[in-house]
Amino acid sequence: MSTMTLFKNVVHWKTGEKVTVAVEDGVVVSLPKRGHEHARVLEFTGAVLAPGLVDLHVHLREPGQSGKETIETGTRAAAAGGFTAVACMPNTVPVVDTPAWVEWVLHRAKGAGYTRVYPIAAVTQGQKGEQLAPLQAMARAGAVAFSDDGHPVASAAMMRRALEYARNTGLPIIGHEEDPTLRVDGVMNEGFTATRLGLRGLPNAAESIMCRRDADLAELTGGRVHLAHLSAAQSFDALRDAKRRGLPVTGETCPHYWVLTDEAVGDYDTHAKMNPPLRSEVDRAACIAAIVDGTIDCFATDHAPHTSDEKARPFAEAPFGIVGLETALALTLTYLVHPGHLPLARALELWTDAPRRLFNLPEVDLEPGSEADLVLFDPNAEWTVDPDLFFSKGRNTPFAGWSVKGRVLATMMGGRFTHLAPEVDFEHQLVLPARDQK
Ligand SMILES: [Zn+2]
Structure with a gap:
């Protein structure tokens, strides 16, 4: 029995x-x-006891970068963090930009996964921003969303076309919002700390301008836009405005944006280097306000593992990204729930029901049959x-x-x-x- x-x-x-x-x-x-x-x-x-957490923004690094992480180690970390489902980003080597690679990820996750794994497929071939990837075929193969995450879709015309195709699949396009002409070679938040350290800055507007562009393109096309890892006060405002206009635009933020500011970079600490970067105290407060007033639709970690060697490089050369799966719940409780910003049930909803709804994943509750x-x-x-x-x-x-x-x-x-x-x-x-x- x-x-x-x-x-x-x-x-x-x-x-x-x-x-x-x-x-x-x-x-x-x-x-x-x-x-x-x-x-x-x-x-x-x-x-x-709660439904298993869901993380819509994880880099599992397979295929091709198993020195950083594998589907097995990444989902094992997710399970340790309380997650039962993750959606993985396609900026791997090669890029997940064909139905065959979507199926490969699903197959591999079935053998090695400690969580359910939902592949996100690329918007453009090779994430190069030039040719549209076969969105409909990848949706049929099991992709739950499309993203060139790691890179913005720089061309508005390309984003328009992608949204028109994605609309027919019902799936969202996840925007890594960053204007390349404002980004240039920035490595941390533009501000006092960057000036003190002599590092190139990334301004808030690089993110918020693209959020507003994609909100307008959602209006033009009727396609769904999901704004990834929002960090800047002006971006939260852009999402708030899009909602006020009734547009099909949603957005996420990550624990490090409500816990840390760019002061965490200290003296060139590459463990505080991520993209979008840690911002100012004004932005951190705006992040919490956007969570509290319901502007933010769900949480995500942007779990981005790198090897110790890579992170040991000089600040300007080290890769962007931090791991997040094993600290996400504790940072939510410690910095949002225990200080009284958010009731426990609402904080958990942003890690459970909310992401499941956004990506049309099966519902989970504590009732018989679930x-x-x-x-x-x-x-x-x-x-x-x-x-x-x-x-x-x-x-x-x-x-x-x-x-x-x-x-x-x-x-x-x-x-x-x-x-x-x-x-x-x-x-x-x-x-x-x-x-x-x-
Ligand atoms: Zn990103």
Whole structure:
């Protein structure tokens, strides 16, 4: 017979009530009427049970860059962070710009994945911005969105055409919003710190101008635009305006933009180098305001692993990007929920229901019949970020040594545990007494 798993006396993520949730054969089931001899029981006082988190913006680096990360290590890191689904970006080697490569990613994820993996396919061939990739065929192969992430779609005419084709698939185009003529060779936020360090700056307008362009192109075409990793105050305003106009435009932001400013670059710390860059305190405050007022549609990590050698280069030459999967939930709890900016249920919604809705992924909840994609976490447990303990191959985080609050205890995908914290054990397999039934 199959083993039933019981999450006993856990806190329901939405209602805050104490509940017991049973899982059997990969789905949430009704509680058994009598004792269940083979139940394994997880019981943690104060632990919250929620649908597994979803990250719409992850770089898994396969095909071609397995020195940085693989689908196996990246999804293992995701599971450790409480994620049960990720969407992976196509800026690999080669670029995922054909139906065959979309199928390759799906096939590889089936064998090696600790989470569900949803491929994002390129907008243009080779992400070069010159020829449109076969969007409809890639959608049929299983792509959930299109993006040239890592590069902007520089030509407005190309973006217009892409949106017209994408519209017929119903899938969004994810904009890495960066005007190349304003970007030039900038390596960090334009401002005091860049001046002090003698580094070339990236102005806020490089991002916000493209956000406004793509909002207008969404209006022109009726195609869906999703604005990736928003960082600048003016970009949040652009998204807010697009919504006021009723346009099919959505947007995400990442934990580092609500936690850090460009001062984190300190003395040329490449672990604080990402694109878009960390901005000013004004932008950080605007980011939190845009989350609180509902402008931001969902969270994402922009998990971008690189090797230690690459990040050891001089600041201007080191690659952009930080890892994020294993710190995302704790940074959300520590910097948004515990300080009172956001209720827990809303913060979790931005990591669960909201991204599922945006990419038309199957819904997950705690009711009988739902797929058992779940995360159990202790919102109050404190721990110290130690990159050496990451499951990701990437160690490139600006949060090393930080003390954070909120710890993943167990992640389950399709009824199978994909991550268990060391403090979880099943020594005490219990027979559920009949009187415990509700
Ligand atoms: Zn990007």
